[in-house]
Amino acid sequence: MGYPVTYYCPHCEALVELEREGYLADKAVTPFPFEGWRYVAPDEPFEDREDVDGVRFVCGEDGTLKNDGEGCGETFYLSFVKFEDGRELDPRTPSEQVEIAGEGPRSTRGPTGPGGPSGSGGPGGFW
Ligand SMILES: [Zn+2]
Numbered sequence: 507m508g509y510p511v512t513y514y515c516p517h518c519e520a521l522v523e524l525e526r527e528g529y530l531a532d533k534a535v536t537p538f539p540f541e542g543w544r545y546v547a548p549d550e551p552f553e554d555r556e557d558v559d560g561v562r563f564v565c566g567e568d569g570t571l572k573n574d575g576e577g578c579g580e581t582f583y584l585s586f587v588k589f590e591d592g593r594e595l596d597p598r599t600p601s602e603q604v605e606i607a608g609e610g611p612r613s614t615r616g617p618t619g620p621g622g623p624s625g626s627g628g629p630g631g632f633w
Contacts, residue, residue: 508525508526508527508528509525509526509528510523510524510525510526511523511524511525511526511532512524512572513535513563513584514535515563515565515577515578515580515582516535516536516537516582517537517565517578517580517582518565518577518578518580520565520566520571520573520575520576520577520578521571521572521573522548522563522565522570522571522572523570523571523572524548524561524570524584526553527553527554529553530553530586530587531586531587532584532585532586532587533585533586533587533588534584534585535582535583535584535585536582536583536585537580537581537582537583538583539560539562539583539585540559540560540583540585540597541597542559542595542597543559543560543583543585543588543597544557544558544559544560545558545559545560545561545562545583546558546560546561546562547561547562547568548561548562548563548568548569548570549568549569559585559586559588560583560584560585560586561583561584562581562582562583563581563582563583563584564577564579564580564581565577565578565579565580565581565582566578566579567579585597
């Protein structure tokens with residue numbers, strides 16, 4: 507029935523394969539989930555589900571790796587195109603500030619010296 511579709515892990519570019527029925531359009535593969543999208547594991551049904559908007563991969567750990575390999579163990583997300591009231595939702599426009607896990611803490615961005623944190627943008631600061 508279905509056919510295999512392959513995707514690249516956005517972290518390590520390993521190739522994963524997913525069996526698809528083909529009537530849901532892919533929107534994006536991203537290292538973070540879209541806000542408002544609901545994801546399931548690749549071995550759960552997703553294409554005939556009203557309440558599923560994407561698939562959550564765990565690179566190398568969910569059995570989807572196409573070639574022999576380790577995977578990087580990071581999660582990434584296949585998001586389907588989603589409509590609401592007849593309009594396509596695009597989660598990428600509202601904010602680019604979705605946190606990307608594994609990129610390292612932002613707070614190591616250099617001490618600002620004795621003046622203390624200038625505190626422009628960024629919650630907290632020092633504590
Ligand atoms: Zn990976």
